[in-house]
Amino acid sequence: MSAAPEWKNPVVRWIDHRLPVFTFTHHSLIDYPTPRNLNYWWNFGSLAGVVLVILIATGLFLAMHYNPNVDYAFDSVERIMRDVNYGWLMRYMHANGASMFFLVVYIHMFRALYYGSYRAPREVLWFIGLFIFLAMMATAFVGYTLPWGQMSFWGATVITNLFSVVPFFGDAIVQWLLGGFAVDNPTLNRFFAFHFLLPFVIFGLVFLHLWALHVHKSNNPLGVDIKTDGDTIPFHPYYTAKDAFGLGVFLIFYFAFAFFAPNYLGHPDNYIPANPLVTPPEIVPEWYFLPFYAILRAVPDNFIDIWGILPILVTAKTAGVILMFASIIVLFFLPWLDRSPVRSARFRPIYKQLYWLFLADCIVLGWVGANPPEGTMLVIGRIATLYYFVHLLVFMPLLSRYEKTRPLPDSISAAVTPQGSSQSAQAQGA
């Protein structure tokens, strides 16, 4: 890798000598050594970054015309849609942007699962990613309350009431969260305040995420460590160009929704103004929360009978809430649940199959979450919930022990260039 560049512009040199922002940027975006074999699944991190910026930009502008008051919130959003110049575009970019953000981040996370990117030495990177995910969920939840439609109102009611399961203090906590006895103006005001703040918290977390990434560099489809310079290529122009191309494709997909099916991912009931006296027949969260919603509702009412011993503390409602939070918390333990000597699923024949089953399981959970928890749906939901935890808590540790992995290549360059690494190592060192 080249050393710190010689800055020609005297102003740049003057500043860089005092605060090396230019050298820092150069090292992290230009000559940053990146595995030469990254595929398009590695595109989704930068996509998430772009969507975050789009959400912050459109959100900031929406906030200029949005009115966080129960009497005006709904109307102010409709006014944005009808009267404000390009208001429809701003709002559809924002609402669909939130969906795209989750889609991109889910793909990004499943990429990490497939290639074992959460494994040592990238555990902290993985943790920060999970914190970003949690912060995103909080942001999207409070954001969805803002348009003050029926789903906004009742979604906020249902989710804040989850906290009523906390022993002894439950009701007090809910009242504290709401600033009253029901979702009302104080709730809307504080949700707006948090909705404004949290994206910037996410932004800070992204910075830490990248910092951690740049310490041990990107993982790669082979899951083997970078060993020589020949294993890497500079980030610019190779990955800037590749990421830019991927961004173009992604933007076409995103704007196909924003322009042609802007309400496809939303619920029509949210165009009915909030009414604290009428609950819609079915409350469904946005699609990106559906798998968790399915887990929340999966717990049988006769849970207490089955378990006999836990009846006092754990009612069905409480257990559902605990399971839902647990479904994310287990992910923090993944680096230790999976102890296989090999990271990438490419060399793990059994894990590879279980991986796709797990992905299918999450999709099934999402599908169940979209339907009323009755009859077959409930049974499927329970099995899928059980499988979710069995995969992570039982299969992962067992596989690490018993799976016969395939032999790993000596190095990245040995695997991608037929003659081995020596030639390209020279070229790169030049």
Next chain:
Amino acid sequence: MADTSTTTAEGHEHEEDRRDFLLTSTIVVGAAGVALTAWPFIDFMNPSADVLALASLEFDISTMEPGQAITVTWRNKPIFIRRRTAAEIDEAKKVPLSDLKDPQADADRVKEGKDEWLVMIGICTHLGCIPAGQKVTDSKGEFGGWFCPCHGSHYDTSGRIRKGPAPRNLEIPPYAFTNDTTVRIG
């Protein structure tokens, strides 16, 4: 990924030309995209359709006495309506245009045959204060019209700037007399 290590000297030069072209065209297209994207954001901050919708205002002037002035609001701005006395009209008419900073005849500031009625946007053309002169007790400035207390602009009985920092005469809004007793602003 192209194999960068094995280009010949000859091929290399051609590569550079094509790359330069691709790079430049990418940057140009990208810059155009950024500019096109910026527009909705900029325009978003402009007055929206509901604000622009010309709210027009009808006002009944039949009860106004000569010498009386009334302020009404149109598009969130104060509108000065004054029924001028004969003396005030005379004074406004006899000022030579060469004495004026923003030369305009009194006849051009009122509707034909309605010399009595002066209808203006009551906002000082200097920095936007509202000049005094509507109330009987107000100071009307050295020219008997209006006086802006913010930085001392004096307007005459035709609302023209005569002295002080304001550059232009008080603005005339679009208005019409729908009949003898009603004025419609906007």
